[in-house]
Amino acid sequence: MTSPEWWRHAVTYQVYVRSFADSDGDGVGDLPGITGRLPHLRDLGVDALWITPFYTSPQKDHGYDVADYTDVDPLFGSLADADALTTRAHELGLKVIVDLVPNHTSSEHAWFAAALAAGPGSPERARYLFRDGRGPDGAEPPNNWQSVFGGPAWTRVDDGQWYLHLFDSTQPDLDWRHPEVGDLFEGVLRFWLDRGVDGFRIDVAHGLVKEESLRDQVVGEGESLGSGAPTGESMVERTLRDEPMWDQPEVHDVYRRWRRVLDSYDGDRMLVAEAWTQTAESMARFVRPDEMHQAFNFSWLLAPWSAKAFADVVTGTLEAVAPVGASPTWVLSNHDVVRHPTRYGGGPVGLARARAATLTMLALPGSAYLYQGEELGLEQVDVAPEHRQDPSWFRTGEVGRDGCRVPMPWGGTRPPYDFGPSGEPWIPQPADWAPLTVAAQSGDPDSTLEFYRAALAARRTFATTAGEDVEVIGSDADVLVLRRGPVTVVLNCGTESVPLPAGEVIIASGPLAGGLPPDTAVWLG
Ligand code: GLC
Numbered sequence: 001m002t003s004p005e006w007w008r009h010a011v012t013y014q015v016y017v018r019s020f021a022d023s024d025g026d027g028v029g030d031l032p033g034i035t036g037r038l039p040h041l042r043d044l045g046v047d048a049l050w051i052t053p054f055y056t057s058p059q060k061d062h063g064y065d066v067a068d069y070t071d072v073d074p075l076f077g078s079l080a081d082a083d084a085l086t087t088r089a090h091e092l093g094l095k096v097i098v099d100l101v102p103n104h105t106s107s108e109h110a111w112f113a114a115a116l117a118a119g120p121g122s123p124e125r126a127r128y129l130f131r132d133g134r135g136p137d138g139a140e141p142p143n144n145w146q147s148v149f150g151g152p153a154w155t156r157v158d159d160g161q162w163y164l165h166l167f168d169s170t171q172p173d174l175d176w177r178h179p180e181v182g183d184l185f186e187g188v189l190r191f192w193l194d195r196g197v198d199g200f201r202i203d204v205a206h207g208l209v210k211e212e213s214l215r216d217q218v219v220g221e222g223e224s225l226g227s228g229a230p231t232g233e234s235m236v237e238r239t240l241r242d243e244p245m246w247d248q249p250e251v252h253d254v255y256r257r258w259r260r261v262l263d264s265y266d267g268d269r270m271l272v273a274e275a276w277t278q279t280a281e282s283m284a285r286f287v288r289p290d291e292m293h294q295a296f297n298f299s300w301l302l303a304p305w306s307a308k309a310f311a312d313v314v315t316g317t318l319e320a321v322a323p324v325g326a327s328p329t330w331v332l333s334n335h336d337v338v339r340h341p342t343r344y345g346g347g348p349v350g351l352a353r354a355r356a357a358t359l360t361m362l363a364l365p366g367s368a369y370l371y372q373g374e375e376l377g378l379e380q381v382d383v384a385p386e387h388r389q390d391p392s393w394f395r396t397g398e399v400g401r402d403g404c405r406v407p408m409p410w411g412g413t414r415p416p417y418d419f420g421p422s423g424e425p426w427i428p429q430p431a432d433w434a435p436l437t438v439a440a441q442s443g444d445p446d447s448t449l450e451f452y453r454a455a456l457a458a459r460r461t462f463a464t465t466a467g468e469d470v471e472v473i474g475s476d477a478d479v480l481v482l483r484r485g486p487v488t489v490v491l492n493c494g495t496e497s498v499p500l501p502a503g504e505v506i507i508a509s510g511p512l513a514g515g516l517p518p519d520t521a522v523w524l525g
């Protein structure tokens, strides 16, 4: 898209690097694999890709545990491969967003190794959150915080001190009140900006700064500590109302500094926040004019299958971002949540609903984020216990996020479905995916892939010309009617067919049988 501020209307495709395409046959996706498959994204019709972390990492949380922020893990390739990917993407008209993980490092980062070696009270420890324990011999954690991945958020080291990790024990939290931490990340931003990336997705953007006292979390009436697997739902629901570890006012100073850095570069470089905040208003604080450009709007993803619920999310989102002038975002799936056809019930109904929700989303003002494989209608996979790798599985014994991270099927009739030249994919693919491959769906007008291509083509001009306003014309429990510019969108969440309003059908998410069948959406012009 050539308009300024490309991100305002962009459709961005999330590439989960381990599972997109494997070039060297080791069963793990890599950067040359992505580069080789970029034409798929061009043909799909997206504007940008966001690539999950590919930096040096022991892979305890599959790259969200970074040991060196300015190098590429050999598993995924080299810096030259990263540059080649960016260059090729730009040639194809695609913007490149990389993932930045500033809340924590890997326990294998040089800073953490130095902190362990230097001992209590040292300047090296001050970059992390080391504290003495409670109880007579300090054997109790310093406070009652729980890890998002289950269990206490503190781990004790040999000399008796404890360090904070809001995620896995291999992901120690940095102390963002320490000036060297901010300087490190300004350098990291500049490193990748200099290499030509167009933006950053900021991991756990609401978590960087903790309440200084590190006091206990207050357990309110009817609440309990404890946390489960980090599904999207539990990212929100695991929290108590009182959250001294999330969404502290000082975190916004970090993003103001980063915005100044981005603004000093040419082109429209952007920041998008992954911030699981409690309200739409608190999310909007991350996208004030001098902070980030966008934040993922998880309320769309969390909405139940109800026209009224979708309508409330649309109005609530637009009301929240309007005062700060930010563009809204919409997302149905990512690498942390159950894939949306499965969330909507699975099988043919789940898929029909997923397509309908997607078509509705693509009509909304702002930008949309897609997750690899949703264009194939992939469902959550029931990964066998011996193949599960999510750190939360090891911490809690609960099924984690592996089922949405199964490698992509590109062609062929058997695993690895052209995911790579050979080798066993790092998570096994189901035996019945042959009809779902990119090759199998291409050219079949009824396929989910061709539906996505058509929907993105229909959106292309419309998104930049239809204006920023959307009017909710009607929404009872069953039927949502929206109007944006020249287009009327109708989504049927009910169980009966409803009559179609006047107008010419631009695109529908499924067959129209005289009216609008259940679990179907349509654009009329
Ligand atoms: C974010 C990522 C998730 C990761 C966590 C810790 O929520 O999306 O995959 O496990 O942060 O970095």
Ligand code: MG
Residues within 6 Å of the ligand: 022, 023, 024, 025, 026, 027, 028, 029, 030, 075
């Ligand atoms: Mg590989």
